[in-house]
Amino acid sequence: MxxxxxxxxxxxxxxxxxxxxxxxxxxxxxxxxxxxxxxxxxxxxxxxxxxxxxxxxxxxxxxxxxxxxxxxxxxxHPEVLATVAEHSARGQLFAGQHLAELELAETLQRLIPCAELMRFSLSGSESDHCAWRLARAITGRPRILRFEGHYHGWFDPVAQAISGSDEAALGPRAAPTPVPWTKGLPPRIQDEIVTLPWNDLALVEQTLAARGSEIAAITTEPVMCNNGCIEPAPGYLAGLRALCDRYGCLLIFDEVITGFRMGLGGAQKRYGVTPDLAIFGKAMASGYPISVLCGTRTAMDLITRGEVIHAGTMNSGNPSVAAAIATIAVLERERxxxxxxxxxxxxxxxxxxxxxxxxxxxxxxxxxxxxxxxxxxxxxxxxxxxxxxxxxxxxxxxxxxxxxxxxxxxxxxxxxxxxxxxxxxxxxxxxxxxxxxxxx
Ligand SMILES: Cc1ncc(COP(=O)(O)O)c(C=O)c1O
Known part of the structure; x- marks a missing residue:
């Protein structure tokens, strides 16, 4: 040693x-x-x-x-840097279609169970945001159910404090008090979110029984990486899947940390639970700015048809796509x-x-x-x-x-x-x- x-x-x-x-x-x-x-x-x-x-x-x-x-x-990593240099030499951003983007999407489709269709953005926060917009549009319901201590980026309306210093401040388990992380949030923002403690299926079931018709989606890190790195209790993710199916809401996995670290198919493949939508970022491209919102063909349909808008000048730029291709190639080849x-x-x-x-x-x-x-x-x-x-x-x-x-x-x-x-x-x-x- x-x-x-x-x-x-x-x-x-x-x-x-x-x-x-x-x-x-x-x-x-x-x-x-x-x-x-x-x-x-x-x-x-x-x-x-x-x-x-x-x-x-x-x-x-x-x-x-x-x-x-x-x-x-x-x-x-030399292979990542070399691939980025090679692709960048042909231009940095086409803001149009290119073969490398297509190949990256095909690779992700092969690896990630829920990834029938996808869209690239620059950061996890953006892809998370797009997922909730899509869930609201699909269901016509206003609220997203999320969990205490999970982090889904810094945008409104999920800018809630992700750590707690005393339990009283978190409020009762069945109806926690969301603590804003920042000033400047729109006044009614908390109406868009329902927050619960994680890993407690009975509480989710109780909440959906009472308010299921308001909930567009359940959004969760499949492992609570942002606090305690806590794995789901046995059956918890499958239980969330079943409840979403019963109450007609979407299941969204935020795989920004678990993605590629817990296997090339993400935590969804590892735990054998397929969400409707998932977000990947971070490790996907070794630090170059790219994230992906992927989902089933059905869940992505409103984006396909242009009824839910997703856009971005910088999306799928050459260096980031190249970095993702090289990173995933090494991850696969070297297990x-x-x-x-x-x-x-x-x-x-x-x-x-x-x-x-x-x-x-x-x-x-x-x-x-x-x-x-x-x-x-x-x-x-x-x-x-x-x-x-x-x-x-x-x-x-x-x-x-x-x-x-x-x-x-x-x-x-x-x-x-x-x-x-x-x-x-x-x-x-x-x-x-x-x-x-x-x-x-
Ligand atoms: C689980 C999770 N989701 C979303 C995000 C936001 O990603 P980004 O910082 O790329 O916007 C993070 C960032 O740490 C994260 O850990």
Whole structure:
């Protein structure tokens, strides 16, 4: 097992100077709210290669953030970069049809169970938004049922806080109080959404029995990756499918994180439950901007006929399509999802052993290619209300300790693994965690 890198006082002087400059020109110094949470402050990066990223002060980190997930093959994968360069040399954006887009769509149709028809956009948020518009148009119903702690992008009306600090603020389980994530939402926006705790089929059934005629769709991450990386209880997804069929609403899987990580057919193939619509993004193109809304021929019909509008000047641009083609080719050829799962299980087992050895209540959950770590006395967490038990201050101290020893983690406890990580990298992370855990 490789030893943990010892903590040395890293300098972030250049980053600090650039961040001060950035605050004068970028609002808050960043281009996405999530980037503010970095330690010790948002850092400036210069170079990413494989599983490693280097900041402008020359500090190298073993990267388990993978830029919030997309870099499933690691930074700067040569085949991805070469394919992007080759396609880009013919032009960057045709805003018209091209063969590569068609080939990508045919590949996705072959791999993803629900993907009879599809449309490309740039981000997960956009494709999610289009799915709800479509569901409302198909059913003529106004509301979407969603779950506490799931993230479906930053657009109205799903801009709800995705973490909770106390259960009282979340309201009663059967009728939670949605907490807006942002100011500036339209006044009646909360009327468009019904929110429930996740993994509780009885509550969904009760809600549909009372309000089924108002609900256009149930939208869910098939694994609750954005809080606790919680897998669905046995039968839960199949139960949602059956309830949607009974009450005439659509089932939408937000596979922006699970897609390609849990297998090339997504979580829907893995769990054997086919939704009407699904959204993929992130890992699909190794960090180039592309997402896809796909669905059954029936569910996509109103878009086919132009009665529900989906558009976008930049959609299916050459570099993004090329990146998706190359990424999926490598994922298939090298059976990457299987390898990520094995590495993830090795990481989870090692972190659990380190927690036991050091006597720290670290709970590790998740299917492997992505995992969640957090400090709680609970032996399992199955919804957002359980996530409230996580000691965020303690995780922040753990994260700082890891960062000081050259391991880059996401603040919310989610770890992503790429095909560029070696077994030695995983073992180094475990050894480092053992050392840091002793001190937290
Ligand atoms: C499950 C899920 N859906 C949607 C999104 C939004 O995707 P994007 O950031 O590409 O808009 C995210 C982003 O993290 C996500 O995790």
């Amino acid at each position: 490789s030893p943990a890198q010892s903590a040395k006082p890293a300098s972030h002087a250049k980053s600090a100077e650039l961040f001060a400059r950035a605050q004068k020109v970028l609002a808050g110094g960043v281009s996405s709210e999530f980037r503010k949470a970095s330690v010790p402050h948002p850092l400036f990066y210069e170079h990413g290669q494989g599983a490693r990223i280097t900041d402008v002060d020359g500090n190298e980190y073993l990267d388990f953030t993978l830029s919030q997930g997309p870099l499933i093959l690691g930074h700067s 990457v999802p299987e390898r990520l799962e094995r590495l993830g299980q090795r990481l989870a087992a090692g972190l659990r052993a380190a927690a036991t050895e050091t006597g720290k209540p670290l709970l590790v959950q998740g299917p492997g290619a992505m995992l969640h770590c957090g400090f709680t006395a609970l032996s399992a967490v199955r919804d957002l209300r359980g996530c409230i038990s996580y000691d965020k201050g303690r995780y922040a101290a753990f994260l700082r300790g890891m960062h000081e020893r050259g391991i880059r983690l996401i603040g919310r406890g989610l770890w992503y693994i790429s095909n560029a990580h070696s077994e030695a990298d995983i073992d180094r992370a475990i050894a480092t965690a053992r050392e840091v855990l002793r001190g937290v």
